[in-house]
Amino acid sequence: MNAPPPSTQFFAPRAKIFPRKVDGFFRRLKWAVMAVTLTIYYVTPWLRWDRGPYAPNQAVLVDIAHRRFYMFAIEIWPHEFYYVAGLLVMAALGLFLVTSAVGRAWCGYACPQTVWTDLFVHVERWIDGDRNAQARLDAAPWGPAKAAKRFAKWGLWLAISAATGGAWIFYFADAPALARALAAGTAPYVAYATIALLTATTFTLGGLLREQVCIYMCPWPRIQTAMMDEQSLGVTYKYWRGEPRSHGVKRGPDLAAMAAGATVGDCIDCAACVQVCPTGIDIREGPQIGCITCGLCIDACDAVMAKLDRPQKLIGYTTEADVRRGLAGTPAVAPIKRLLRPRTLVYLLVWAGIGCGMLFALGTREHLGLSVLQARNPIWVRLSDGRIRNAYTVKLRNMEARPRRVTLSFSGIDGAIWDEDGTVRAAGPSLRLIVPADQVLTRQLFLAAPAAGPARQDLIFTATAADPGSEGELVHDVAHFERPTP
Numbered sequence: 001m002n003a004p005p006p007s008t009q010f011f012a013p014r015a016k017i018f019p020r021k022v023d024g025f026f027r028r029l030k031w032a033v034m035a036v037t038l039t040i041y042y043v044t045p046w047l048r049w050d051r052g053p054y055a056p057n058q059a060v061l062v063d064i065a066h067r068r069f070y071m072f073a074i075e076i077w078p079h080e081f082y083y084v085a086g087l088l089v090m091a092a093l094g095l096f097l098v099t100s101a102v103g104r105a106w107c108g109y110a111c112p113q114t115v116w117t118d119l120f121v122h123v124e125r126w127i128d129g130d131r132n133a134q135a136r137l138d139a140a141p142w143g144p145a146k147a148a149k150r151f152a153k154w155g156l157w158l159a160i161s162a163a164t165g166g167a168w169i170f171y172f173a174d175a176p177a178l179a180r181a182l183a184a185g186t187a188p189y190v191a192y193a194t195i196a197l198l199t200a201t202t203f204t205l206g207g208l209l210r211e212q213v214c215i216y217m218c219p220w221p222r223i224q225t226a227m228m229d230e231q232s233l234g235v236t237y238k239y240w241r242g243e244p245r246s247h248g249v250k251r252g253p254d255l256a257a258m259a260a261g262a263t264v265g266d267c268i269d270c271a272a273c274v275q276v277c278p279t280g281i282d283i284r285e286g287p288q289i290g291c292i293t294c295g296l297c298i299d300a301c302d303a304v305m306a307k308l309d310r311p312q313k314l315i316g317y318t319t320e321a322d323v324r325r326g327l328a329g330t331p332a333v334a335p336i337k338r339l340l341r342p343r344t345l346v347y348l349l350v351w352a353g354i355g356c357g358m359l360f361a362l363g364t365r366e367h368l369g370l371s372v373l374q375a376r377n378p379i380w381v382r383l384s385d386g387r388i389r390n391a392y393t394v395k396l397r398n399m400e401a402r403p404r405r406v407t408l409s410f411s412g413i414d415g416a417i418w419d420e421d422g423t424v425r426a427a428g429p430s431l432r433l434i435v436p437a438d439q440v441l442t443r444q445l446f447l448a449a450p451a452a453g454p455a456r457q458d459l460i461f462t463a464t465a466a467d468p469g470s471e472g473e474l475v476h477d478v479a480h481f482e483r484p485t486p
Helices: 025-046 078-102 105-110 112-128 131-139 144-172 175-184 189-209 211-217 220-227 253-259 272-276 296-307 320-328 335-339 342-364
Strands: 060-063 068-071 074-076 234-237 315-318 368-374 388-398 404-411 416-418 430-435 440-449 456-465 474-482
Touching (some): 025 144, 025 175, 060 144, 105 220, 112 144, 112 211, 144 175, 272 296, 368 404, 388 404, 388 430, 388 474, 416 430, 430 440
Antiparallel strands (some): 060 068, 388 440, 404 430, 416 440
């Protein structure tokens, strides 16, 4: 009998990563970014903003039920969704700008996957100990001590994950009211389901999968090179300085080699850069998809170089162009010149242009809107006095946090307009309406005109604000008046 063919393994088995604790500039920067981003995420739904008695007072609110998006003094209506699209375009261009300038800095510091994973790693280190203690605990058989630590760690991860899911739903409803409803068990089922889903995903992605998300699941590492060039900064091992490596502090064979005139690099092969890496890569092997440019390897290497009284930044943020300069022995380019180059300037100008355009549109937009739609069934009706009547559905949009008095009139035809209650407005071609605060008033209106005239006649509806402080504000919409064909 023939032996079965050997199985083909398409993926390497996962090697567990236990990042070692490190201190330095980039570690403190990551702490600061984590504190700022988590504070913004958890605290923002609880901020209040006074919009008057007719609008919610939550500073940031996505009000799906009423189709509104509130962000402090800005209120976005459904017909203004292009503002949201503009914000998304600005976010994408901002990411392109950051990537072209400093590589995957977003991934290393501000990406939600990075922030929550970093938080979970610190919780794990607090309970299980540093790198060596974690490795020993992982290899140890299950027992009371290991079970206690595991359940304590998972419990804290679960609490953080639940807080993450809970904070997310507070952006879609009044936070204090929803929190009371959640505690009382009276919140909508979709709220509990959303919290459960986000809790599970945060726990899984941030606690269990960790670097697997960055290496295998995230598409950004595979497309970032389109935004980068030889002037983009990235974490780089300066191998022209570090190679050939010595083994530990220079002594023995290394000293003998140096005495014989051989060159020995600054790298002592201590693997500190590998031990602190959250994705477990060896930065000395060159650019890799697993590098998120967090800079922790820079802190680890700088600490070693300081102990050896050697120049720091053996590992540092460097451009590909500076790598060639380092090999040639020429000085690196000043950081400001790396940023002020055509690619980054184009990204910056487009980003700023979109932002300024949106600010201008927000500052000049109308707070009163009018939409007129002619009823088509029936198109016209002949009244007892011989006049022809058309019906219209009129929508008046009030984008202010107060009720507004509006005079609706029409021009282009002689006639009379009245409300759906059937009362003829004898005081000329106008109608006085009150539009509730922050709402759209929809009314069925009728317009009657003499039977003599063209079969289709254009007319213009005009809504004029009549309340104090906004007299003269008006909007128009074009409609038609139709008669029976002669």
